[in-house]
Amino acid sequence: MKKLSWFNATSLTLGFAxxxxxxxxxxxxxxxxxxxxxxxxxxxxxxxxxxxNDEKFLNAAFIxxxxxxxxxxLATILGTIAAYVLVRGGRFYGRSLFAGMTYAPLVMxxxxxxxxxxxxxxxxxxxxxxxxVILAHTTFTMCYVSVVVSSRLVSFDKSLEEAASDLGASxxxxxxxxxxxxxxxxxxxxxxLAFTLSLDDLVIASFTTGPGATTxxxxxxxxxxxxxxxxxxxxxxxxxxxxxxxxxxxxxxSKRQIAQRLRxxxxxxxxx
Amino acid sequence: xxxxxxxxxxxxxxENPTEKPLIEFKGVTxxxxxxxxIDNLTLNxxxxxxxxxxxxxxxxxxxxxxxxxxxxxxxxGAILLGGQDIVPVPPNxxxxxxxxxxxxxxxxxxxxxxxxxGLRRSDMPRDQxxxxxxxxxxxxxxESFAKRKPHQISGGQRQRVxxxxxxxxxxxxxxxxxxxxxLDKKLRNETQFELMDIQEKTGTTFVIVTHDQEEAMTVAxxxxxxxxxxxxxxxxxAGIYEAPNSVYVADFIGDVNIIEGNAKRIEGxxxxxxxxxxxxxxxxxxxxxxxxxxxxxxxxxxxxAVSSEPLTDRANHARGKIIDIGYLGHLSSxxxxxxxGQKVEASMTNARRLSRRDFTWDDQVCLSWTDTxxxxxxx
Ligand SMILES: Nc1ncnc2c1ncn2[C@@H]1O[C@H](COP(=O)(O)OP(=O)(O)O)[C@@H](O)[C@H]1O
Ligand SMILES: [Mg+2]
Numbered sequence: 001m002k003k004l005s006w007f008n009a010t011s012l013t014l015g016f017a018x019x020x021x022x023x024x025x026x027x028x029x030x031x032x033x034x035x036x037x038x039x040x041x042x043x044x045x046x047x048x049x050x051x052x053n054d055e056k057f058l059n060a061a062f063i064x065x066x067x068x069x070x071x072x073x074l075a076t077i078l079g080t081i082a083a084y085v086l087v088r089g090g091r092f093y094g095r096s097l098f099a100g101m102t103y104a105p106l107v108m109x110x111x112x113x114x115x116x117x118x119x120x121x122x123x124x125x126x127x128x129x130x131x132x133v134i135l136a137h138t139t140f141t142m143c144y145v146s147v148v149v150s151s152r153l154v155s156f157d158k159s160l161e162e163a164a165s166d167l168g169a170s171x172x173x174x175x176x177x178x179x180x181x182x183x184x185x186x187x188x189x190x191x192x193l194a195f196t197l198s199l200d201d202l203v204i205a206s207f208t209t210g211p212g213a214t215t216x217x218x219x220x221x222x223x224x225x226x227x228x229x230x231x232x233x234x235x236x237x238x239x240x241x242x243x244x245x246x247x248x249x250x251x252x253x254s255k256r257q258i259a260q261r262l263r264x265x266x267x268x269x270x271x272x
Numbered sequence: 273x274x275x276x277x278x279x280x281x282x283x284x285x286x287e288n289p290t291e292k293p294l295i296e297f298k299g300v301t302x303x304x305x306x307x308x309x310i311d312n313l314t315l316n317x318x319x320x321x322x323x324x325x326x327x328x329x330x331x332x333x334x335x336x337x338x339x340x341x342x343x344x345x346x347x348x349g350a351i352l353l354g355g356q357d358i359v360p361v362p363p364n365x366x367x368x369x370x371x372x373x374x375x376x377x378x379x380x381x382x383x384x385x386x387x388x389x390g391l392r393r394s395d396m397p398r399d400q401x402x403x404x405x406x407x408x409x410x411x412x413x414x415e416s417f418a419k420r421k422p423h424q425i426s427g428g429q430r431q432r433v434x435x436x437x438x439x440x441x442x443x444x445x446x447x448x449x450x451x452x453x454x455l456d457k458k459l460r461n462e463t464q465f466e467l468m469d470i471q472e473k474t475g476t477t478f479v480i481v482t483h484d485q486e487e488a489m490t491v492a493x494x495x496x497x498x499x500x501x502x503x504x505x506x507x508x509x510a511g512i513y514e515a516p517n518s519v520y521v522a523d524f525i526g527d528v529n530i531i532e533g534n535a536k537r538i539e540g541x542x543x544x545x546x547x548x549x550x551x552x553x554x555x556x557x558x559x560x561x562x563x564x565x566x567x568x569x570x571x572x573x574x575x576x577a578v579s580s581e582p583l584t585d586r587a588n589h590a591r592g593k594i595i596d597i598g599y600l601g602h603l604s605s606x607x608x609x610x611x612x613g614q615k616v617e618a619s620m621t622n623a624r625r626l627s628r629r630d631f632t633w634d635d636q637v638c639l640s641w642t643d644t645x646x647x648x649x650x651x
Contacts (some may be wrong), residue, residue, distance in 0.1 A: 162343055163376035165363045167390030181380040264424045
């Protein structure tokens with residue numbers, strides 16, 4: 001391993017500090033025994049206990065989870081189809097317009113997206129609620145899925161699909177039995193991305209939510225405006241923990257898979 | 273040697289006017305934008321043929337195959353299979369299978385499932401599929417690899433899986449796009465004979481694309497030499513080699529000497545005056561050539577004998593100096609410059625050990641060949 005120069009070491013340290021010090025403070029203070037959020041009052045896990053007795057937070061967490069699950073699934077289906085059509089559809093009429101429109105929400109300010117969806121839902125539905133949040137989240141996460149999946153599709157050898165069709169598979173059959181299994185990693189990444197985007201969205205959810213559909217970010221935000229409750233630190237720590245564990249498992253699994261593949265290929269060449 | 277009392281059945285359906293072709297290209301043109309990949313091509317391919325498409329890279333071989341498989345539609349013209357127009361038929365409904373240049377094996381499926389893929393989508397009863405897959409595995413000697421994934425087998429095995437997969441449905445027509453390109457020479461030779469064997473056993477019609485002329489000569493019943501989307505010559509390997517119709521074809525297949533000169537008609541052929549003071553070349557030809565017409569004379573190195581004195585039983589002689597000798601083991605190539613500076617290659621079988629060779633660098637020698645050894649070409 002090469003030694004880092006002092007300049008690189010310093011910028012690395014500063015960069016990571018900038019990213020992670022706030023989170024470390026948050027995690028540390030979630031175990032604070034005192035009532036004041038800014039003063040250390042000894043180690044305690046009592047805020048975790050209180051969190052699990054707080055009906056409002058638990059309810060909001062449950063709603064958020066359901067919204068995120070529904071959003072991720074819907075966005076993955078729609079985003080994958082959009083990517084497939086854009087990459088494989090050839091040069092059909094209006095392709096560039098369609099592509100542009102698919103990716104526009106990536107750069108559209110959340111406030112504008114939220115507002116326009118609010119206006120639309122006012123016309124379409126008598127009342128906003130979980131459904132409207134799910135629809136709104138699907139709209140803006142779909143394009144992220146589409147980007148992830150199309151980059152995989154572009155590098156995916158088209159002759160595999162031709163081979164399938166040559167062997168008698170219909171277009172739909174080819175997609176299900178050849179394309180999908182091969183782009184699955186990208187589809188799963190897209191699903192996870194949509195899931196996390198939906199999980200922590202505040203702006204668009206605020207515009208499109210209604211009675212009985214208060215998501216966790218909205219709940220936290222409105223609580224914090226009345227002063228930071230220590231339970232929120234506890235809640236955030238749990239979320240950080242879940243995300244970290246998820247990422248770790250994902251990367252270990254994919255690393256193992258790559259190593260296994262390399263071993264297989266070596267053995268195959270050796271036995272030839 | 274074949275037994276003299278048994279006349280071998282010559283396979284030449286293209287010479288039989290009552291024979292119905294399996295595939296007919298009728299004035300087919302394919303354009304990509306304003307680039308013409310296939311240019312008004314007409315061609316018949318017959319049942320049980322092993323038909324080779326030969327030509328430089330980019331001449332349209334793959335495009336021709338892809339039109340047969342159904343991945344490209346001709347811009348103009350018609351393609352018939354068994355007398356029926358197949359242009360409107362989608363690839364998954366054609367009785368045609370293709371072995372892809374890249375093999376295109378499904379990486380997520382085992383060897384067994386790759387081979388069964390097409391059968392599962394045919395009307396073959398479920399209980400017969402296993403049997404058929406087993407048969408294909410036996411044919412391609414892959415029985416012990418059935419459970420492996422494509423990345424767990426070697427390149428040569430992958431190529432055999434691709435072959436087994438495209439053969440499994442017993443298509444009427446099998447398309448092979450540079451199937452052996454990725455193999456080393458020894459494996460390639462083995463596989464060529466395997467392919468011919470399989471073709472014999474199954475009776476399938478094969479169309480093979482290759483840029484390896486030796487491969488085409490080995491496997492094919494007929495060869496089509498292509499250039500810029502056009503067919504230059506379609507003939508048997510021997511016909512292409514011994515009677516090329518143009519300098520392009522002569523030059524494309526094997527080594528050849530091209531000598532240019534002016535023609536003078538004689539009984540049964542022409543004399544070619546190629547150099548001041550040199551004896552003209554006498555050549556038999558059926559072509560109708562005018563006196564003084566510029567022609568090319570193509571002659572293969574192995575048709576020219578090298579000796580110290582002229583061989584009087586041969587009609588043509590030329591004197592020159594050996595400037596280079598290429599030793600290829602079974603034969604030696606002599607590069608000789610004639611008086612006018614014309615370079616000619618002649619090759620002789622090394623019937624004796626090298627130490628006893630008769631000629632060496634800078635020797636004056638005489639080249640001799642008969643009046644039917646070369647071909648007169650006008651284009
Ligand atoms: N889809 C396509 N779009 C544009 N040009 C193409 C396409 N496919 C092939 N070509 C062109 O057509 C020509 C013939 O290609 P191809 O049939 O692949 O040649 P070969 O297989 O003989 O090497 C090439 O010049 C190639 O660039
Ligand atoms: Mg090609």
